[in-house]
Amino acid sequence: MSTQNPFFSYCTTYPGGSPLNPGDTTSSTGVEFGGSGPAGAPFVITDNGTVVASGMFNPSSAFIQQLVNLAQGLHRFELRENASLNPTDVWLLTVGAAETLKIVSIKGLISGKEILDGDTTSETLFAMSGKARKNSTIYLRDGETRISGLIAVDGNDDWTYNTGTQAEGLRSYTIEGNYDSGPISAPQRTLKIATYEDFESTPETKLQTVGQFVYSNLFKITLRAVSANTSYIHIAKLFTYAHINGFSIYPYIGPVNSSIYTTYELELKTGTANRIKFWIAHANITNVNEHMYVYFINSSGGILNTLHYRYNSADLGKEIPFDSGLLGAIKTIRFSSTGQYVVDYFEIS
The missing domain is CATH 2.60.40 (Immunoglobulin-like)
Incomplete structure (x- = not known):
């Protein structure tokens, strides 16, 4: 029995x-x-x-x-x-009523700027806040990893937390309740930490004379050649495309000629990069087929890689991602083009 x-x-x-x-x-x-x-x-x-x-x-x-x-x-x-x-x-x-367990806000701890889900940021310290069971404790998680240290939740279901330095790359944050069976918030709050240049704080400048240069946060930008006296490089010109949204670099080519190139260089102010990604958008209104060459150059002037793109008026506004590939020791990016385009959002790794 x-x-x-x-x-x-x-x-x-x-x-x-x-x-x-x-x-x-x-x-x-x-x-x-x-x-x-x-x-x-x-x-x-x-x-x-x-x-x-x-x-x-x-x-x-x-x-x-x-x-x-x-x-x-x-x-x-x-x-x-x-x-x-x-x-x-x-x-x-x-x-009882379903409890709220979520991350409500992620801001740059230094800048105070709100970082939306899916954003890319160069900041590595964050101020987070959210909701959880009142008078309890919770953990912050990054992916499957629980970050050490309990976070207190007050009597109004609110919690705040300032992170330590976060590593570059994709981060996926959730909150884990230190109660019941350890509930985990959903969906994840994702962001990407990367070193990048978007020219948002670069003063508006027009480079019109060969050898003329200006500094952005990460680059020294120098005009190397012009197709005509009326050509120039417009730094920090406003555009509103999907990925190129804000202040960008815009080479004005006048007149457009499919055999004469305007050239400028972006040299990293400090160090070198293993890889550089960025976006371009065609901004020419002529029917001439244009050529753009992008050269990735090391500190000795050696060309590590060359990318070529050809476009015409049918591509107006079309955005294209460019990627140097994993090269190592990239010091300078040289752009040489017969047409007009916008370039922005350089991600450095």
């Missing part, structure tokens, strides 16, 4: 079937319990001391029992052979 002590084998919302662990909070006012015990043996379930269900274990030594119309608040479900005997298992649940 079996001496197995009866126990709850699972609990889910009813209807719905979402798993519930001991100690969880749920907005569902119905639950389903599964149990295991001696085949044919009686059982009762009590809720805060009151019998709410009774029956017998089936020939497979199991039972399934739904409970509905549960009141708001804490419920102590106990499994017993009968109401007068001690419980053989206990399952605690709280029925």
